[in-house]
Amino acid sequence: MGKGILIVAAILLVIFSGVFGGGGSVGAQCVDGVDGCLFGWNQDGAEGTNWPGWTWYEEGNSVITSGHPGWVLNEDGPFGGSQNFPWGPSVRTFEKSDYGNDALAIIDTTTHAPSTNTGGVLKVYDSGNSSTFQSCWWAWYDGIPLSERGVTNSSTDRWSFYINLHGIESASATQRGSMFHVGTYVCDYTGLPAYGNGDGCPYEGPGNQHYYHYFRFSPDAWIHVELDQHPQHRRNSFVAGNNPTMITNGFNYMAHLNQWYMEIPYAQNQETYYLLDEMYFYSTQDSAKCAEPNQNDDSVTSVWVGYWPIDDKWQIFWEDQSYETASGENLNDDTQSTFEVKWSVSPITNANYNQATLINPEWFGGPTHTSYPNGIRRNDSWRTDVFTQFELPDEIENNNNQIYFAIKDVSVAGGNAGTNWPYNRTDGHDAASPNIHIIDYHLRPDDSDTTPPTRFSGSPTGEIDAGTTAADISLSTDENATCKYSSMENTDYADMTNFSATTGTNHTTEVTGLENGKTYNYYVKCKDVLENTNPDDYEISFSVANAASASATNKGSGRCFIATAAYGTPLAEEVEILSGFRDNYLLTNYYGRTFVNMYYKYGPKMADYLRQRDWARKLVRLMLRPLVNLIK
Numbered sequence: 001m002g003k004g005i006l007i008v009a010a011i012l013l014v015i016f017s018g019v020f021g022g023g024g025s026v027g028a029q030c031v032d033g034v035d036g037c038l039f040g041w042n043q044d045g046a047e048g049t050n051w052p053g054w055t056w057y058e059e060g061n062s063v064i065t066s067g068h069p070g071w072v073l074n075e076d077g078p079f080g081g082s083q084n085f086p087w088g089p090s091v092r093t094f095e096k097s098d099y100g101n102d103a104l105a106i107i108d109t110t111t112h113a114p115s116t117n118t119g120g121v122l123k124v125y126d127s128g129n130s131s132t133f134q135s136c137w138w139a140w141y142d143g144i145p146l147s148e149r150g151v152t153n154s155s156t157d158r159w160s161f162y163i164n165l166h167g168i169e170s171a172s173a174t175q176r177g178s179m180f181h182v183g184t185y186v187c188d189y190t191g192l193p194a195y196g197n198g199d200g201c202p203y204e205g206p207g208n209q210h211y212y213h214y215f216r217f218s219p220d221a222w223i224h225v226e227l228d229q230h231p232q233h234r235r236n237s238f239v240a241g242n243n244p245t246m247i248t249n250g251f252n253y254m255a256h257l258n259q260w261y262m263e264i265p266y267a268q269n270q271e272t273y274y275l276l277d278e279m280y281f282y283s284t285q286d287s288a289k290c291a292e293p294n295q296n297d298d299s300v301t302s303v304w305v306g307y308w309p310i311d312d313k314w315q316i317f318w319e320d321q322s323y324e325t326a327s328g329e330n331l332n333d334d335t336q337s338t339f340e341v342k343w344s345v346s347p348i349t350n351a352n353y354n355q356a357t358l359i360n361p362e363w364f365g366g367p368t369h370t371s372y373p374n375g376i377r378r379n380d381s382w383r384t385d386v387f388t389q390f391e392l393p394d395e396i397e398n399n400n401n402q403i404y405f406a407i408k409d410v411s412v413a414g415g416n417a418g419t420n421w422p423y424n425r426t427d428g429h430d431a432a433s434p435n436i437h438i439i440d441y442h443l444r445p446d447d448s449d450t451t452p453p454t455r456f457s458g459s460p461t462g463e464i465d466a467g468t469t470a471a472d473i474s475l476s477t478d479e480n481a482t483c484k485y486s487s488m489e490n491t492d493y494a495d496m497t498n499f500s501a502t503t504g505t506n507h508t509t510e511v512t513g514l515e516n517g518k519t520y521n522y523y524v525k526c527k528d529v530l531e532n533t534n535p536d537d538y539e540i541s542f543s544v545a546n547a548a549s550a551s552a553t554n555k556g557s558g559r560c561f562i563a564t565a566a567y568g569t570p571l572a573e574e575v576e577i578l579s580g581f582r583d584n585y586l587l588t589n590y591y592g593r594t595f596v597n598m599y600y601k602y603g604p605k606m607a608d609y610l611r612q613r614d615w616a617r618k619l620v621r622l623m624l625r626p627l628v629n630l631i632k
Contacts, residue, residue, distance in 0.1 A: 030116070030278050033078040033591075036289075038140070038151055038279045042119030044504040046107045053077030054093075063088060069104060070094020070138070078591070079150065085143040087202075092141040096261045102129035105137055113162035113277035114222050115442035117529045118480050121164075124262070125273035133167060135272045136263030143201045145187045147255040152281045156254040157243070157297075158290070159227040161279040163217070167272030168264065171218040171315065171387065173363040181265050182213040184231065186245050187258035202259050207249050210235040213302045216385060218315055223306035224441045229253040230301035232319050232384060241324060242297045254281060291347035291404075292438055298322050299337060299409045300437035307397075307441060314359075314392060316341060318407060319384045322432035335428040336381045338372050338416040341407050343392060348406040353436055356406060361388040368420040372410060377423055401444050406436040452532040453477040455524060457587070458540040466516050466545040473522055473540050474508040476596075483507040483526040485540075493525045493533050519543040562599075562606050566620040574621075574628045581631045 030040025032053070041051075049056035054071040057063050064070050065087070073082040073091040082089045095103050104127045109120035124137040146152040165180070188207025189200050204210055211231035217223060229243040229252070240247040245256060264272055284290040299322035307314050323335045342348065342356035358374040365388060369377045376388050392403065409431035410416075417426045458475040475483065482503050484496030499509040507526070514520065523537035560582070563575045586592030 036281045040119055040278055041107050041121055047109045048106050051107055064092055064094050068095040090142045094138050096136045096138045102127040103135050103137060114444055115278055117445045121275045121277040123273060123275050126271045133268040133272045134264045135274055138261045141259045145256040145258050152254045154252045154255050155283040155285050156281050157229050157284055158282050161225055162222050162277045163225055164222045164275040165217050165219050167268055167270045168219045179265055180215040180217050181263050182260055184211045184257055184260040186256040188249055188251055188256060221306050221308045223304050225304040226439050228297045228301050230297050230321055292349040294435050296409055296433035296435045296437045299432035300407045303439045305405055305439050305441050313389055315389050317387045320378055320386055331382050333381055334425055336377055336425055337411045338370050338375045338377055338427055339407055340374055340410050344404045345400045348404050348438055350435055353406055359390040361390055363388045369418040369423040370416045372416045401446055402440055402442050404440045406438050408436045450532060452534045453479050453481040453526040453528050455538040460542040463543050463545045468544050469514050470510055470512040472508050472510050477505050477526050479528050480504055481526040481528045483524055485522045485524045489523055489537055514544050516544050517546045566617050577628050
């Protein structure tokens with residue numbers, strides 16, 4: 001029944017997100033395997049090599065290829081669990097050591113991307129046994145496509161993540177930074193055996209192609225990367241165009257991704273590491289996640305934008321693939337292009353692009369490079385990368401959590417020449433597309449959250465066994481929090497006692513000195529990472545039975561906010577059925593608990609919305625009816 005429970009939980013999540021909608025390209029919290037999220041490293045207990053749903057194997061193990069250290073997905077883990085292939089169990093994420101280097105990885109909970117308040121990050125670092133300092137890691141290694149894991153589908157065309165690199169050479173107008181590769185494999189021949197001859201995944205073959213996305217990063221800041229379906233290179237061949245696998249084999253590139261590595265491919269002068277966080281896949285056709293469905297993925301691909309607060313500088317990068325031909329890139333002295341970049345504090349679309357504000361490029365712009373005002377040119381007509389640095393007004397950075405950017409190809413054949421060689425040559429052709437290409441950047445998480453944690457599932461309740469002198473009291477919260485308790489009502493949070501295990505979403509502590517026949521009341525307040533603290537007490541009350549009459553009841557608590565609002569009373573049969581399903585099934589497994597946490601975070605606001613709208617209550621009842629019948 002386990003998989004059925006997960007399916008029902010997923011359906012409930014879809015219903016509530018569909019009714020009440022989303023507004024951004026990513027969710028409130030990245031939950032692995034849910035709504036396009038691959039990795040957020042947000043699970044309770046995820047730290048070091050401990051990763052719920054995965055098992056870590058040390059160097060020299062007999063499970064991962066050549067004994068490399070790394071994680072293997074558990075059979076009951078996310079994404080449908082581990083599967084066995086002729087080459088062993090998968091999914092894996094493990095060391096890639098093609099350059100004689102020696103890398104390791106941990107989950108680091110001391111930092112996270114600027115788009116989130118929660119969880120940790122994946123840190124890939126030199127182990128100290130390397131002389132080349134090329135941190136690299138197989139981030140995902142599987143024998144089936146991502147679409148079969150429920151992460152991507154035939155419309156997926158964006159892959160978003162934040163990265164922060166250390167130890168690489170800084171970029172500048174003359175030194176454009178160190179290369180970084182995301183090397184991908186696509187899996188088409190899924191039904192064939194995989195014996196290393198190109199006849200099945202994960203090996204290369206007629207339909208199993210190996211591509212590269214190229215980047216030049218600067219170190220020591222969080223960078224938001226958005227990959228599209230237009231890689232820069234295919235091994236031993238060429239990139240046929242945007243979504244090349246659709247052109248050559250008739251299948252979607254991101255739907256069929258089955259493995260990729262992330263690496264610094266060239267030797268560095270000092271030890272390196274990189275941090276990864278908030279890795280999502282989504283479709284530009286999904287209006288809840290993308291403001292503009294029609295984008296230029298030909299001359300603007302593999303985009304990133306980053307902010308360096310210590311210098312108050314921004315950098316933005318992309319690749320120009322507009323000179324691709326049927327036999328590969330056709331670059332020469334006369335294949336130049338010209339672009340412009342705009343910013344806004346609201347999402348930018350093709351329709352409102354003219355209202356956004358132009359950046360003033362500090363590199364590869366100005367009259368020496370192009371006659372186009374605020375234009376940016378490729379730093380070398382023989383290369384495809386485009387790169388510049390700029391500033392934004394301090395008041396914009398200080399007063400906004402998220403900045404939106406749009407890149408537009410403004411090339412004109414025979415035009416836009418600069419004054420200095422080699423930029424005194426004109427553009428080689430007109431703009432590849434009239435559309436923009438968009439990306440955003442979070443300066444900080446959305447601080448509009450002024451709601452303290454929701455507390456639920458307090459335990460124990462009722463009467464516990466006679467003779468009990470010590471017991472654990474516990475509760476859950478809908479977000480990471482630090483909880484405290486007191487035996488006195490209305491105690492200030494600062495004067496309460498910390499739970500011994502807290503800071504996540506599950507909180508436990510032991511109370512002692514219990515006696516038969518007495519009732520005990522403990523009052524709990526919690527504070528989230530944004531310092532939102534409960535003003536009221538959450539009571540955990542229980543009694544210890546007399547020796548002659550001992551019984552124990554310790555059922556889950558907490559209200560079904562949305563169902564109660566939809567049906568009008570907590571006593572409705574449907575509400576009781578859904579409450580029982582929560583207590584008996586959802587709270588017994590990882591995905592179920594994840595769903596309940598999200599439900600209790602957003603449920604009260606959704607319920608308030610329902611109570612004021614009769615049509616919405618009817619709609620939710622209609623949508624819940626088959627679920628109630630299914631779980632009766």
